[in-house]
Amino acid sequence: MLLKNNKTGDYLEIDLLIGASLIELNLSGVSLIDLPGNANHLLESNPYHPSALLTPWVNRVRNGNYSYKGKNYQLPINEPALGNAIHGLLARAPFSIIQESENSIKLEHIYKGVETNYPFPFLFSYTYHLLNEGGLEITFEAKNTGSTSMPFACGWHPYFRFPDTTVADLSIQFYPTSRFLSDSQMIPLKEESLQGQKEFIFSKEKVDHVFRLEPLKKHITELRDNKHQRSLFLEQSSIQFPFLVVFQPEGFTSVAIEPMTANTDAFNTGDGLIELEPLEVFSGQIRLSIGK
DSSP states (O other): OEEEOTTTOOEEEEETTTTTEEEEEEETTEEOEEOTTTTTSOGGGOTTOTTEEEOSSOSEEGGGEEEETTEEEEOOOOBTTTTBEESTTTTTOOOEEEEEOSSEEEEEEEEOOOOTTSOOOEEEEEEEEEOTTSSEEEEEEEEEOSSSOEEEOOEEEOEEOOTTOOGGGEEEEOOEEEEEEEOTTSOEEEEEEOTTOOEEETTTSOOEEEEEEOOOSSEEEEEEETTTTEEEEEEEOTTTSOEEEEEOOTTSSOEEEEEESSOTTHHHHOTTOEEEOTTOEEEEEEEEEEEO
16 A cells, blocks of 8 residues: 655555555655565564554563453463564554545554453554655554453554665664663563663664653654764654664664553553553554654
């Protein structure tokens, strides 16, 4: 599915059958989306999960096991190397187009709660809107369509890159208060203060962490292409999305920037977990733009 803004020239491509995944994004003439691992895997089996929607849980649930309202549930282990359930239920689910306009498209997936490991029905919609002032706005919306409350989190897992760059050309700046050190299952083990550190230079340190963000209505992450003196800006409310994963995969020139409403393993720890009541709606937005 191709969407283009004829005024700005910005365009994107979505794979409707695989989680409405963003497989191409061109803003201000710059191709930004990377699909690391696709050279050896189909998108639906790519272990890096590029552009995946993370919901109704984000990242991992330890051992795939959680309890809610006094009942225990066992999710399928789809990360066998570490023994976890990973990246929710809709990362590779099909979406349908429910609304189109010249510069935007709204997509929907209806989850009927048929799985005993997550028996909570909900409706999820994505809206991609290419803005006339330039850039992309994505709206994530979930509605609890069941008769009981449901545990819920939402996140997004894109990888961004700049053409004609290496990792040594890239740095990132945002506003974290702390980061989490993980155990052998990649589950947060310890939270450490960053003592005001805002910039991370990939050539100087390995970055693969969940970060807790300063609570800002307008939090901006800047991925900097120092070679060409340009930046990708990702804007979110860090009150609504208080966590950010930053991951630079070894062997690739891209960086995953993942806004999340909750921490990894929130189904067990409760850190950021949302409980949606019947008919309650979660709605959040993320904006992407190019600048200097």
